Amino acid sequence: MQYMDLDAVQSRMTKRIFFNRLSKMLFLASAFFGLIVLAVLLYDVVSDSIGWLSIDFLTSLLSTNPDIAGIRGAILGTVWLMVIVGPVTMILGVCTAIYLEEYARPSKFTTFIQTNISNLAGVPSIVFGLLGLTVFVRLFGLGSIVLAGGLTMSLLVLPIVVVASQESIRAVPAHLREASFGMGATKWQTIKNVVLPVALPGIFTGMILAISRAIGETAPLVAIGIPALIIPAPSGIFDRFTALPMQIYYWTIDSVMVQEYAYLAAATIVVLLLILFTLNSIAILIRNKFDRRY
Amino acid sequence: MKKLKLSLMLTGLLAVASACGGNESSEAGGNNNDNESNGGNNNAGNSETEELSGSVQIDGSGTVYPLLSRIAEEYMVNEQQGVSVEVSRAGTSAGMQRFINGETDLSNASRTIKEEELQGLEENGIETQEFKVALDGMTIVIHPDNDWATEMTEEEVTDLFISGKYADDDNVLWSDVRDDWPDEEVNFYGPNENHGTYEFFVEVLLDEQDLVDGINLQQDYSTLVELVSDDENSIGFFGFGYYINNDDKLGVVSVDFGDGPVAPSLDTIAEDGDYAPFTRPVFTNLSIDAAKEKPEVKDFAKYIFEVADDLAGETGFAPLPEEELNSYIEEIDEIE
Numbered sequence: 001m002q003y004m005d006l007d008a009v010q011s012r013m014t015k016r017i018f019f020n021r022l023s024k025m026l027f028l029a030s031a032f033f034g035l036i037v038l039a040v041l042l043y044d045v046v047s048d049s050i051g052w053l054s055i056d057f058l059t060s061l062l063s064t065n066p067d068i069a070g071i072r073g074a075i076l077g078t079v080w081l082m083v084i085v086g087p088v089t090m091i092l093g094v095c096t097a098i099y100l101e102e103y104a105r106p107s108k109f110t111t112f113i114q115t116n117i118s119n120l121a122g123v124p125s126i127v128f129g130l131l132g133l134t135v136f137v138r139l140f141g142l143g144s145i146v147l148a149g150g151l152t153m154s155l156l157v158l159p160i161v162v163v164a165s166q167e168s169i170r171a172v173p174a175h176l177r178e179a180s181f182g183m184g185a186t187k188w189q190t191i192k193n194v195v196l197p198v199a200l201p202g203i204f205t206g207m208i209l210a211i212s213r214a215i216g217e218t219a220p221l222v223a224i225g226i227p228a229l230i231i232p233a234p235s236g237i238f239d240r241f242t243a244l245p246m247q248i249y250y251w252t253i254d255s256v257m258v259q260e261y262a263y264l265a266a267a268t269i270v271v272l273l274l275i276l277f278t279l280n281s282i283a284i285l286i287r288n289k290f291d292r293r294y
Numbered sequence: 295m296k297k298l299k300l301s302l303m304l305t306g307l308l309a310v311a312s313a314c315g316g317n318e319s320s321e322a323g324g325n326n327n328d329n330e331s332n333g334g335n336n337n338a339g340n341s342e343t344e345e346l347s348g349s350v351q352i353d354g355s356g357t358v359y360p361l362l363s364r365i366a367e368e369y370m371v372n373e374q375q376g377v378s379v380e381v382s383r384a385g386t387s388a389g390m391q392r393f394i395n396g397e398t399d400l401s402n403a404s405r406t407i408k409e410e411e412l413q414g415l416e417e418n419g420i421e422t423q424e425f426k427v428a429l430d431g432m433t434i435v436i437h438p439d440n441d442w443a444t445e446m447t448e449e450e451v452t453d454l455f456i457s458g459k460y461a462d463d464d465n466v467l468w469s470d471v472r473d474d475w476p477d478e479e480v481n482f483y484g485p486n487e488n489h490g491t492y493e494f495f496v497e498v499l500l501d502e503q504d505l506v507d508g509i510n511l512q513q514d515y516s517t518l519v520e521l522v523s524d525d526e527n528s529i530g531f532f533g534f535g536y537y538i539n540n541d542d543k544l545g546v547v548s549v550d551f552g553d554g555p556v557a558p559s560l561d562t563i564a565e566d567g568d569y570a571p572f573t574r575p576v577f578t579n580l581s582i583d584a585a586k587e588k589p590e591v592k593d594f595a596k597y598i599f600e601v602a603d604d605l606a607g608e609t610g611f612a613p614l615p616e617e618e619l620n621s622y623i624e625e626i627d628e629i630e
Contacts, residue, residue: 063367064360064363064364064367065367138395143397225353225382225384225392226382227351227352227353227380227381227382228359228363228381228382228383229363229366229367229379229380229381229382230378230380230381231366231367231370231378231379232370232378240349240378240380252516253514253516254516255516256514256515256516256519256536256539256540257360257515257535257536257539257609258539259539
């Protein structure tokens with residue numbers, strides 16, 4: 001019988017401990033990498049925006065003069081855009097999810113729809129922009145108005161809402177449905193009174209994430225032709241408009257003409273990030289509050 | 295109940311969306327009515343300018359954009375608060391495409407309109423008129439630390455950019471131009487083919503000869519300024535406005551057209567100025583139909599030439615002679 005050679009084990013011990021530590025450090029470093037980059041970006045943007053971000057900046061209209069330029073028009077443009085995106089994606093997305101989860105039987109057709117929704121989620125946003133330009137702006141003759149931009153954005157974020165709603169409908173426990181059927185309720189009554197109320201928090205989370213994606217998107221708006229200079233703030237869905245990410249884009253590029261535009265862009269980025277962080281926090285709060293009620 | 299509300303909203307939205315197809319004309323009609331009633335009031339009140347509403351759509355050259363956006367803002371703040379003048383800058387050719395589709399009222403250009411573009415306009419039944427707005431000097435920029443190439447003859451500048459002139463493989467050294475310049479390779483930069491500035495440089499200044507191989511052509515002027523200011527052996531070309539707003543980061547070549555080196559400046563790029571051989575007019579194309587239908591378009595078009603000489607300098611252009619601007623105003627006035 002051979003015993004373990006203690007010396008041999010000891011001699012390899014330091015090496016093994018070293019590799020153990022090394023791998024831990026590597027994983028830690030990769031976890032921190034994203035955070036550090038984000039921190040650097042935030043520091044850069046926030047330090048640039050100091051002195052430019054003020055109430056006046058939020059409430060003034062756009063101008064070519066950086067000292068008096070503000071983003072009221074861009075903020076209102078973004079708000080009006082969401083007035084379209086919110087209801088349209090909510091209605092279309094939830095209806096699609098209800099059909100796929102509650103009504104559709106597993107078939108080739110259902111798989112086809114399902115696959116296409118997943119594929120849509122991966123289509124680059126500029127492609128949606130060109131679709132919006134061709135269909136809403138040109139074919140329907142809407143022009144670059146809030147409605148055209150909103151419908152384009154809705155198509156872009158629709159898959160997010162569909163998938164989130166599907167998952168949250170699927171997570172409704174089967175015994176709730178069965179109890180409802182057992183009481184004599186029809187399928188529609190069950191969906192309306194049992195499934196949807198239970199699934200609602202999950203659906204809302206998906207909605208908010210979809211809206212925050214739409215708020216930050218630039219490419220579709222570039223494609224549908226938002227003017228670089230538009231001073232009046234939009235007052236409805238038929239007005240031409242500009243939005244926060246568009247203004248960041250134009251000011252960043254134009255900083256070659258007027259260097260102060262770079263600071264205005266930084267201040268706008270801070271406003272946009274604040275809106276996005278708030279929305280995402282609300283989504284997390286909703287998720288945590290209603291998690292596992294059943 | 296919630297669901298019911300939602301479905302009502304959906305129906306509403308769809309109705310709105312489908313009603314929009316034919317909305318354009320009715321909207322325009324509504325605006326016209328407003329104008330008429332406003333005009334009537336003003337006539338009665340004996341006021342000088344009639345109050346207009348509606349919007350003016352402008353797209354086109356990125357070079358002209360700074361000037362036109364400045365004029366547009368001035369117009370909206372001081373002249374007609376009710377009119378929204380919207381300025382984009384997709385580039386001369388892209389903007390012209392929208393102009394041909396009838397999407398815009400004015401189309402800025404850093405070159406004259408092309409034959410095929412005129413044909414497209416004719417096919418769509420759009421009558422247009424090209425106007426000069428201001429003068430821009432093609433500026434040859436170098437790195438600020440470059441202390442040798444600050445003065446060059448016109449021929450040296452153009453030859454440098456022409457393929458095969460100084461070196462067969464286009465790996466040009468500064469010493470190929472003049473013997474006492476460093477033995478280092480020259481790196482070329484410029485705006486890409488989407489820009490009217492590129493077309494003017496190649497077609498007019500280089501007389502349609504090929505650009506050197508390996509020239510770095512960019513879409514954005516911001517990238518171009520960064521590249522030239524980061525490269526000690528750089529040489530590039532673009533409009534005077536982009537140079538003068540970044541003159542702390544860029545050096546400039548004074549060009550000798552035969553009477554000694556001339557640096558581009560607002561004075562030298564003016565009509566008949568010493569830099570004139572490298573100076574070009576920038577344009578805006580007015581849709582005559584839009585000017586006839588929409589009084590705000592006609593009014594703004596006139597305003598452009600009323601203030602162009604004051605605002606040109608601020609945005610890095612030399613103004614056109616006053617008589618020329620005045621003659622344009624009269625021309626537009628006659629559109630009925």
